[in-house]
Amino acid sequence: MNTTDATSPLLRRRNGKLITDARALVASYPAVPITVDCVIFGFEENELKVLLIRSDLQYFEGKWSLLGDIVKETEELEEAAYRILLQRTGMNDVFLEQVKAFGSPSRHPGGRVITIAYCSLLNIKHHELKIYDNELHWHNVKNLNDMAFDHKEVVDESYNWLQKRIQEHPLAFNLLPEKFSLRELQNLYEVILGVELDRRNFRKKFFSMDFLIDLDQYEENVPHRPGKLYKFNFEKYEKNKKKWFAIDF
Amino acid sequence: MNTTDATSPLLRRRNGKLITDARALVASYPAVPITVDCVIFGFEENELKVLLIRSDLQYFEGKWSLLGDIVKETEELEEAAYRILLQRTGMNDVFLEQVKAFGSPSRHPGGRVITIAYCSLLNIKHHELKIYDNELHWHNVKNLNDMAFDHKEVVDESYNWLQKRIQEHPLAFNLLPEKFSLRELQNLYEVILGVELDRRNFRKKFFSMDFLIDLDQYEENVPHRPGKLYKFNFEKYEKNKKKWFAIDF
DNA sequence: CCAAAAGTGTTTTGCCTACACCCATGA
DNA sequence: TCATGGGTGTAGGCAAAACACTTTTGG
Structure with missing residues (x-):
């Protein structure tokens, strides 16, 4: 490997002299849309x-x-x-x-x-x-x-x-309406990750994070018992987000 | 927002006609090194x-x-x-x-x-x-x-x-000699992550992953008890690497 | 009253953590 | 024999996983 090769302007140092005309240098480069x-x-x-x-x-x-x-x-x-x-x-x-x-x-x-x-x-x-x-x-x-x-x-x-x-990261909430039920949240995770999740454990997980705001409102026009609606507490998340550390591969 | 705006060739559909000269289209774009x-x-x-x-x-x-x-x-x-x-x-x-x-x-x-x-x-x-x-x-x-x-x-x-x-991911091994001691590995993690780790737990962690090959060789020229040398079993890792799943933020 | 989904708790398991002593080597 | 780091085990806590029944609503 010959590194005195001078075809690459950024790699070359011309006899120790500095390049004064940066604009001309850039103009000499091939360009791509x-x-x-x-x-x-x-x-x-x-x-x-x-x-x-x-x-x-x-x-x-x-x-x-x-x-x-x-x-x-x-x-x-x-x-x-x-x-x-x-x-x-x-x-x-x-x-x-x-x-x-x-x-x-x-x-x-x-x-x-x-x-x-x-x-x-x-x-x-x-x-x-x-x-x-x-x-x-x-x-x-x-x-x-x-x-x-x-x-x-x-x-x-x-x-x-x-x-x-x-x-x-709490990206999922960008895909959901501002007010969502836990079922919607879980469906979203299941679809994106292609896995099935246990409902009770999923709920426990999110409630224990304590970033969901209980709106004391319920779904409407569903043909079954309506679920409670929540919204994500982005402010609290931003304040509390943890430094993540665990070697795991 | 007016999407009939015709300043952006990629967004525009010219009266439903397809662009036949792709080369001319690209040539018309501004280009950057x-x-x-x-x-x-x-x-x-x-x-x-x-x-x-x-x-x-x-x-x-x-x-x-x-x-x-x-x-x-x-x-x-x-x-x-x-x-x-x-x-x-x-x-x-x-x-x-x-x-x-x-x-x-x-x-x-x-x-x-x-x-x-x-x-x-x-x-x-x-x-x-x-x-x-x-x-x-x-x-x-x-x-x-x-x-x-x-x-x-x-x-x-x-x-x-x-x-x-x-x-x-097992990137660390790219930064170490092929044969390394657990101390070297731990130092690397500590320096890169900026944390101190417990030696016993660190060893347990890596041994339990079971990706280290015990070379039955020891460090030399160290002013203390020499440590055992290992190398990383990339083949086994590639075969066994797990699908990683855990919601955690 | 039936269907459909909401909501809820306990037990088990494995993992991470914290922690202290003896061992092997070179000087 | 001393200094230096190598090597090891155990107990406790916490979080994830597995698992089933009751409740509420609409039709």
Whole structure:
């Protein structure tokens, strides 16, 4: 390995001299278009869903695609993700977090495009999709295939990320109505994690955390005994969240 | 929010017509240089260290910088990270994983440059740094300041990532010699996590996992009773690793 | 009164924690 | 023989898991 190789400007030190013209240096670099893709998860009818549109590209005719857009020149990556969310869902108070960058040279048929995937969780009931450009629709996460680009991989990675994340952080509440029953909460965990949970232990677990506010209200219009409604106490959680420590693999 | 806005090619559907010329579409996008930065952690003398060079840029004169380089036009992101590692350390069998993309428009003084941070763990004793371009050196993670670009933030995020990751995955063994004593392993955990651990419980924990191979060999040249040497059974770990499940936040 | 889901407690088990003494080696 | 760290076991507490019956409501 020859590290005196001078093809890489960032690795090279030119005879110990410093580079004075940073702008010229950056201008000399090859450049690639950057997009942000939003993996927007929602929960409804006991299914985890993701918001997709039909691809605009003839190359991917009929295939489903994530909601993405080019990052504007002066825009933060996260800002671009929020912009896409707002344009597509009309919501601006949603959860959003970066998951991963995807940069395979061949992932876009029009040439190299690097994308940063952001994961977003929202409550489907909280907004109506009033816009149906490109057949914007919710899709069950389980039945995805024939997606455009590498979007299947992006969704899979995001789903893995969500499964792990939901166990360690109170993300679930972003997918539920503000007021929810414990049954709804448990269903959500069961669907996302793909496991069955014991109702009594689940309740004990959440009550012992003591982050649920009992609203003294009940479900309505259910064909059985209505469950109590709760909301999550985010303020208390933020104050009390513990430093997590346990070697376990 | 007007989604008939036509400034975003990926969001737009032109009167229901598909885009046939994907190449022209991509060519019309603004483009940004992409770099990969490697956060290379090593462990030595009971300190967690990170490999840094002096920045080449006059703008950052005297400041320390991560090892990074432009991603070549036909190169996978991960491939670029491995290339940088090989060029800088001469090692090609090292641990490497993507941590996060950093893309603030103002993070580079020469114009926008987006970087993808990769985290790497290696055993300092396994290779000598024969190359000292740009004062390549190991730095204690605790004493970093005055770094170039947003590299302090990148290191901090990578360190957080490592702290979490090392508790759930057997990464630690990438930082140790192939044969190690339990004391070395414990020191590593204590330093990375910044906690003190009970020796007996730590041993019990690792022995009960049953992933350590007893080599029936002992430390040498230590001024006290030598400890037994072990190596990690990666094969067994890969076969047995459990599906991790526990709601806990 | 029937169906459907809500709500509730106890026992067992395994794991993490706290804690103190003897052992092997080199100097 | 001394200094240094290596190596070991046990008891208590706590949290997770397993498990079944009664209650409430709507139809």
